[in-house]
Amino acid sequence: xxxxxxxxxxxxxxxxxxxxxxxxxxxxxxxxxxxxxxxxxxxxxxxxxxxxxxxxxxxxxxxxxxxxxxxxxxxxxxxxxxxxxxxxxxxxxxxxxxxxxxxxxxxxxxxxxxxxxxxxxxxxxxxxxxxxxxxxxxxxxxxxxxxxxxxxxxxxxxxxxxxxxxxxxxxxxxxxxxxxxxxxxxxxxxxxxxxxxxxxxxxxxxxxxxxxxxxxxxxxxxxxxxxxxxxxxxxxxxxxxxxxxxxxxxxxxxxxxxxxxxxxxxxxxxxxxxxxxxxxxxxxxxxxxxxxxxxxxxxxxxxxxxxxxxxxxxxxxxxxxxxxxxxxxxxxxxxxxxxxxxxxxxxxxxxxxxxxxxxxxxxxxxxxxxxxxxxxxxxxxxxxxxxxxxxxxxxx
Amino acid sequence: xxxxxxxxxxxxxxxxxxxxxxxxxxxxxxxxxxxxxxxxxxxxxxxxxxxxxxxxxxxxxxxxxxxxxxxxxxxxxxxxxxxxxxxxxxxxxxxxxxxxxxxxxxxxxxxxxxxxxxxxxxxxxxxxxxxxxxxxxxxxxxxxxxxxxxxxxxxxxxxxxxxxxxxxxxxxxxxxxxxxxxxxxxxxxxxxxxxxxxxxxxxxxxxxxxxxxxxxxxxxxxxxxxxxxxxxxxxxxxxxxx
Numbered sequence: 001x002x003x004x005x006x007x008x009x010x011x012x013x014x015x016x017x018x019x020x021x022x023x024x025x026x027x028x029x030x031x032x033x034x035x036x037x038x039x040x041x042x043x044x045x046x047x048x049x050x051x052x053x054x055x056x057x058x059x060x061x062x063x064x065x066x067x068x069x070x071x072x073x074x075x076x077x078x079x080x081x082x083x084x085x086x087x088x089x090x091x092x093x094x095x096x097x098x099x100x101x102x103x104x105x106x107x108x109x110x111x112x113x114x115x116x117x118x119x120x121x122x123x124x125x126x127x128x129x130x131x132x133x134x135x136x137x138x139x140x141x142x143x144x145x146x147x148x149x150x151x152x153x154x155x156x157x158x159x160x161x162x163x164x165x166x167x168x169x170x171x172x173x174x175x176x177x178x179x180x181x182x183x184x185x186x187x188x189x190x191x192x193x194x195x196x197x198x199x200x201x202x203x204x205x206x207x208x209x210x211x212x213x214x215x216x217x218x219x220x221x222x223x224x225x226x227x228x229x230x231x232x233x234x235x236x237x238x239x240x241x242x243x244x245x246x247x248x249x250x251x252x253x254x255x256x257x258x259x260x261x262x263x264x265x266x267x268x269x270x271x272x273x274x275x276x277x278x279x280x281x282x283x284x285x286x287x288x289x290x291x292x293x294x295x296x297x298x299x300x301x302x303x304x305x306x307x308x309x310x311x312x313x314x315x316x317x318x319x320x321x322x323x324x325x326x327x328x329x330x331x332x333x334x335x336x337x338x339x340x341x342x343x344x345x346x347x348x349x350x351x352x353x354x355x356x357x358x359x360x361x362x363x364x365x366x367x368x369x370x371x372x373x374x375x376x377x378x379x380x381x382x383x384x385x386x387x388x389x390x391x392x393x394x395x396x
Numbered sequence: 397x398x399x400x401x402x403x404x405x406x407x408x409x410x411x412x413x414x415x416x417x418x419x420x421x422x423x424x425x426x427x428x429x430x431x432x433x434x435x436x437x438x439x440x441x442x443x444x445x446x447x448x449x450x451x452x453x454x455x456x457x458x459x460x461x462x463x464x465x466x467x468x469x470x471x472x473x474x475x476x477x478x479x480x481x482x483x484x485x486x487x488x489x490x491x492x493x494x495x496x497x498x499x500x501x502x503x504x505x506x507x508x509x510x511x512x513x514x515x516x517x518x519x520x521x522x523x524x525x526x527x528x529x530x531x532x533x534x535x536x537x538x539x540x541x542x543x544x545x546x547x548x549x550x551x552x553x554x555x556x557x558x559x560x561x562x563x564x565x566x567x568x569x570x571x572x573x574x575x576x577x578x579x580x581x582x583x584x585x586x587x588x589x590x591x592x593x594x595x596x597x598x599x600x601x602x603x604x605x606x607x608x609x610x611x612x613x614x615x616x617x618x619x620x621x622x623x624x625x626x627x628x629x630x631x632x633x634x635x636x637x638x
Contacts, residue, residue: 239506245454251478
């Protein structure tokens with residue numbers, strides 16, 4: 001028994017360390033951008049804007065939100081979802097509909113914060129929209145998951161792949177749905193409201209505050225991810241991932257449990273969608289493509305499926321490489337060698353290479369879940385142990 | 397040993413079960429009475445595991461019915477069967493290899509809400525299998541076959557079953573361990589749990605059984621008191637290796 005409690009204690013202190021690290025990282029970025037950079041020398045400002053631009057930092061937080069959502073589906077329950085971008089799109093459009101002048105046939109203001117002159121349309125409070133965005137995507141998770149989760153995993157992957165194509169296509173073509181302009185087509189919906197927090201407006205240009213706000217959302221997502229994994233539902237997912245038949249024999253309702261992972265995982269995408277829409281001030285259908293689904297999946301796989309902090313690191317690294325890392329490395333290398341290589345265009349070559357290398361040399365991810373790492377390392381010991389154990393019992 | 401004169405707990409009534417075009421069990425009828433050990437024996441492919449899987453709700457019979465404590469359970473989902481009090485220790489053990497012994501036991505009690513009662517069950521299981529207490533924080537997949545079998549039975553007991561279904565508990569174990577497992581099965585019965593046992597080790601299974609059924613190619617071939625069947629020369633020749 002004492003061993004169990006030390007193991008739990010160890011896990012808790014480990015979580016605390018990571019949580020403190022995350023908080024410090026977020027506060028550092030915030031303080032540098034809010035207080036130091038405005039009065040810093042020009043070169044310093046340029047360096048930060050090139051390598052660690054605040055936009056890219058805020059986007060990292062959005063990716064973390066979504067990667068953690070997908071982690072519930074892929075990492076916890078072991079279901080392969082290749083169309084996660086659909087949830088991002090759905091969340092984004094909820095923000096587009098409920099926080100902008102777009103649906104001008106209505107004029108509703110529910111603790112909203114419309115920009116001056118754009119009071120028509122629906123204006124809900126950002127926090128209310130977050131909840132609605134989460135609920136809306138969860139409902140879509142249920143609609144998609146209901147019929148498909150009875151399928152074997154390969155078929156599920158194909159259905160989600162289709163779903164990830166259909167929803168964004170619908171958004172592109174949704175400018176005229178039986179005469180109704182639902183999505184404003186390829187132009188998308190712009191002019192989203194500013195966030196209002198405790199009576200304080202976070203405007204278009206108050207990026208440090210926006211960053212802090214999205215970081216807090218990511219922090220909350222991390223917290224819920226950990227709680228979820230350690231709870232009853234988390235154990236049921238783990239059991240299904242290890243042995244579906246045995247899980248059923250323990251009384252785990254298979255379909256309902258998978259269903260829960262799909263609906264809960266979808267919420268991460270929805271909240272990420274709302275957060276991203278408010279970050280860029282609009283939703284644009286052409287951003288939601290298949291590649292996004294694959295990038296989010298790579299974040300989960302690279303970081304270490306199922307491990308919350310691993311996924312956070314995976315999302316941070318890939319999102320950073322994606323938005324500024326590759327560009328900046330390209331500039332440095334091109335300057336040094338006098339070449340003109342377009343580095344960002346090799347993005348997917350790099351991702352593909354990275355994934356192949358991971359599968360070859362470090363399948364469990366950068367920071368694997370303790371459980372998986374232990375089993376992988378214990379494999380060699382196993383045989384020896386078995387023999388000695390068998391003799392021990394026999395003499396017992 | 398002879399059949400007990402207690403109420404019928406499980407009644408399988410003329411079931412036919414198959415996988416697609418293949419029929420694995422044809423017109424099987426059997427019953428398990430409260431407090432009994434009932435053994436189901438037969439050679440490979442006789443339909444034993446199919447029968448157990450049908451009882452556990454993993455398969456649905458094409459015809460016939462299954463009643464547990466007077467309630468129809470055929471076609472009921474697997475997890476609902478567990479909730480009614482039938483717990484299954486599956487063939488091949490199927491413990492969760494990456495989880496610790498403790499976590500495995502914990503999952504056995506997945507549907508139970510009363511924490512105090514679960515703790516009591518856990519204590520009873522660890523008394524029954526002291527080896528598990530020693531290994532409580534070890535990953536189950538790293539244990540020996542015998543220990544894994546103990547865990548599979550212990551995990552099923554964590555569900556507080558009225559009927560414990562054991563599928564090939566002696567498979568692949570050293571003879572000393574086989575004896576230990578069969579002794580434990582009798583201990584479990586004494587604690588008030590009814591047992592339905594499927595075994596290839598027919599002699600041991602017949603000896604501890606109050607009543608036994610012999611399956612052959614999906615049909616019921618013979619039934620009778622366990623000890624009588626154990627002494628039957630025809631049985632001995634067919635299933636007990638002469």
